[in-house]
Amino acid sequence: MTGRTLRRRRMFARWRIQSHSGADVVSLRQLGAKEQLRVTAPSLITTLNMACGFSSVLLATNGHSLWAAALIALAIIFDIADGAVARLVGATSPFGIQLDSLADLVSFGLAPAVLVYTWVLPDHPWLAWAVAFLWVACAAFRLARFNFTIDPTDDKRYFTGLPSPAGAAVVMSTVLALDSPDVADLGVGPSILVPLLISVVPAWLMVSTIRFRSFRNLLSPQTPRARAITGAVIAAVVIGLVVTPAATTFVVAYCYVLTAPLGVLSAPLRRRLFGEESVAPPRQRQQSVFLPLAGEDEFDAADGECEE
Template identity: 35%
Template sequence: MRPPRLRVPRGPRVQRGIPLRTILPNAVTALALCSGLSGIRFAMDGKWEIAVLMVLIAGILDGIDGRIARLVHGESRFGAELDSLSDAISFGVAPALILFMWSLHDVSRVGWLIALVYALFCALRLARFNAQIDQTVQPHKSAGFLTGVPAPAGAVIAMVPLYLWLSTGLEEFRSPWLVGPWTAFSAILMISSVATWSGASLKLRQRIRFEAIAVLVVLVAAIVSAPWQSLTGIALLYLATIPFSIRAYRRVRRLREAGRGPASAAERSAREP
């Protein structure tokens, strides 16, 4: 009789390459990165409208790549890292260089320092996000809030003086003594710990969904007909909501500390022995 063959246990199968389902969302992220870099290229030619448009397109692509990934079940660590790299360039480096070439170069040393601070703070915000991505308990996220202003919103806010200059033609809005402090203010908002509302957590009631669609249509029409004035209004309106989001988060936190507020599944499991 032949001795029985000994089966050598095999280790877990190592996945090689990138799964096919992740190609589409990663391609959208790569397009966002290219769009942000193109904004720098057009700024070098003095085409400020197109430069701003490229950053805005990058923001739109950044908003849909995650949804596409969830739709096709294509989430991956590679995609998360690529998304952070794209955000750092499109919403950190690109706006900083655009604002420097447009205004801050008039005070070269101070202006370059402010541009560096803005790009660095954007990168620090994204690094903080990546460091917390695997944490079980994230108080702001579990309550439906973000920590600080997200990078795309920070870029939109930072370029408000450029919108005003494009809409009015007044050179006062191009002054580095206005643009510099405003850019620094936008950078601080990104790395701050203030609670801001997360668009992904907002849920519309069924009875007001038609009104929400109507508001969205009006907003798109306003951006098409008067883009720079509309973008200025959107940025300022977003800033006006920050005190309300801080107050709303404090109220949710007080309710949770009193044991009356809803806790997330992650928080409940973390409290269990």
């Protein structure tokens, strides 16, 4: 090792990141090229998700609603991919979780709100601001609650509240469907009621405690039957996107939202036919997200005594 390399390492050592918990932080410079690619691949995909959301905002403000909606759709694909890649390569990390939430706030919080605002609501400025901000606020609350209430013992088959990418898919698919030539020829166009419904209803569902299926078994199939189902679903969606993209995204987005009420209505029948495993387990009462963590006051008091 040369003297120049040693001096450079000493210089960067003064800037080394410290962990809040006191744990050692491994710098990427300590890893080989292949290992660096493995641990950073999910974050790179998350960054592409954020780039799509940011570009969607710029396109929407310039009147390109269809392209803005298409980029939200691409952001959803990247959002699904980063989690799948992280689990596949074993690179799930607290940093990745926080970066994913920040990217989702841009792509599925800010971008859909701006898209709705610029799509049909500029003629109603106060209502436009209120509806757009409601969406951003609910998306931020949904993402913050998701990070705070992660429970390793919770049933991973379900999300609490509508996931923000699914909410954004409702906005995106509606814009694509109503702006498509087939629908436009029928004289069906956006009115003040349509943007209100696609903004307020999904926003409320995001902050609700209604269960929505995660369908993680489709992303990580473990059995030959599961792999066959995943392949069939992917093939059907891809064919639909090629033949009629607007209708396909519309059907997929709205069908996913309907899985929650249909799941509640069909629960007694599914329980009788397939057993308890086929229905969502009872929800466990959790601490409010607005209250301090249990024992936090005691820790703060102890810190105060130490400082004195």
